[in-house]
Amino acid sequence: MSRRDPLAGLHVFMAVVETGNFTRAAAVLGVTPAAVSLAIGQLEGELRSKLFHRTTRGVSLTETGQRFHDASEAGYRSLLQARDELGESQGEPSGHLRISALHMARHLIVAPLLEDFFQRYPRVTLEIRYEDQLVDIVREQLDAGIRLADALHPGMLAVQITPSLHCALVASPAYLARHPAPRRIDELREHACIRFRFPSSGQLHKWQLHDGQQEVKLDVPGRFISTDTQAVIEAARAGVGIAHVFIRERIAADLDSGRLVEVLPGTCQPLPPMWLYYANRKHVPLKLRALIDVLRDWKQVPPH
Template sequence: MHRTGLIELETVLAVARHGSFRAAARQLGMSTSAVSSAVAGLEARLKARLFHRTTRSVALTEAGQRYVQRIAPAVAEIRGANEEINSQPEAPSGTLRINAPRDAVQMIFEPLLLEYLHRHPRMKLDIVSESRPIDIVADGFDAGIRLAEAVPQDMVSVPLSDDLRMVVVGSPAYFAEHGKPRTPDELTGHAAIRMRFSHGGLYRWELERRGEALEIDLPPRLILSEPRAALQAVRAGLGVAFLSEWHLSEDLASGRLVTVLDDWCPPFPGLRLYYPRHRYVPAGLKALVELIREKNLGRRAAR
């Protein structure tokens, strides 16, 4: 009986991850035809079709989804065991795959990730930016980055930032013309710049003061998916927005923008790096965790 090789399983996972034979081939350093042949050979032995193929797309079948969910943790364990045998603690090598929202990557890229690559020249980073909830094990990632509230309870969680805060912000010129809201109710008369989630819904402004929580759903004048675009719109005086204070530090310090309703905008726990608790931790991931703790990026969260 033919025993399925690890390279075939890695190939199936890569095609499932990228939704493309060509992209999987680039990641694995194989030809597209070799990837297609490996998948076809495995499907023949399993007597099951793992992928729907068209000229424009590749997607898992129902059987393929079940198969990938079952083999992904096992392949990750084997990969980790290989890295454990071959790695040297003083010189981590290999590829570290991280899933993180785009804003999170921007926050930590210069203070953390660039330093990490300089310190560990044999390491490679593969960072996928998306906001949707994922299973980092099933999707083949070594670690994820999310807000503390979104980290699964069975994961190791490493503080990656101080507490964060969302604020209601506008330009001095806008408030000079339209007035500053003194209560959440007074937001109703203002032009709102709203953000859209990746799943399509609009983010409601979550305000809280002394135990009273509100969700503000203002009629939008402008809807965007990128915080930086929303920031530009606020600078242009088009309305008020509800944005992370991290994006606004320079504008607030210079007075180009001002916040309102500050007492309704409490801080909340910030970013966390997380990874499976009961599994081998690759040397490259250990090195990243050590650097995070050395830089003490989550000072307030760690106290």
């Protein structure tokens, strides 16, 4: 990271911005935090401006640093794309892949899948932003997004990467011993229910059910509310109440063992499949094709 090489300083600068501190940037770059600090200090000396506010908890851009980032990011991304395309011309996927995905996709992109991906494509790095709102991946300079089928930007190309996602209403045997299981959907209002709040919008998830004749969107009373789906499942296991679980496969072992019991089976409306979507362009990078191939191979593997 020589002072004479402005691109080296820019590369370190972008890594610090994206990771939020020197230590994580050093890990991404494969260097020491001291080397990152030195490179940023040299860049600030060359620009005669302070780029970051430094605290013990991390770093944030100064006003000058934000201006420098805004002015240089597009050119920097173009250089990375040129590098990636050169690597692809040699027939091997390479480069940095940036994805926006739903929070529930964390249970699709599991550790074994990542291990498979990186073993197959060792020259590709992957960065995932988990967020529930629909993102303009072109404006955000992302390679792709993962969303449900009913929430895709028009004009995008999309690849289905999961079947429909089956959900379930569940409770623990201990809870059902104290409160007999409901026999009809409207009886759910008389129970202690466990609710999920979408982190991005702040809205409570309404349970989408079917009573055999029509769809019902139920806003049940919530004894416990969380923005974390795992916390919802754990509360059900602990006997707090009845929970709606988005992906039934996540609790398959609980159902098999009797740790959880399904309530009103068959009433829970499945969610649409998940799709990976990307911009409709002539050249689809090999690194993105590589991820699509792996996700397709794992399409029938139940999320954990």
